[in-house]
């Protein structure tokens with residue numbers, strides 16, 4: 869168990885390791901993200917949390933970036949490294965964006981699975 873001092877953190881990446889995302893290399897994605905953060909010397913800038921299912925299994929492996937509010941689909945270990953580099957530059961991995969947050973969670977693209985409508 870650890871308690872980090874998160875002062876100065878600029879981005880929080882939530883890396884899904886629910887069962888569907890694990891089947892789609894979720895653990896390797898988490899490792900790749902950690903490796904790239906270390907390679908870039910960005911440990912104090914990007915915080916990571918491995919999560920359970922985020923409810924977008926058809927998009928596995930899912931990674932969510934806050935405070936940007938960007939939901940990514942089909943992240944692989946390779947694209948995970950690119951994602952870290954993009955976020956450090958204040959950019960996004962546009963081709964894998966499914967949702968963005970702009971006061972409301974909105975569909976940014978038609979790239980992700982449509983999913984079931986909530987009641």
Ligand code: FES
Nearest residue numbers: 884886889921924
């Ligand atoms: S297991 Fe990752 S979104 Fe469901």
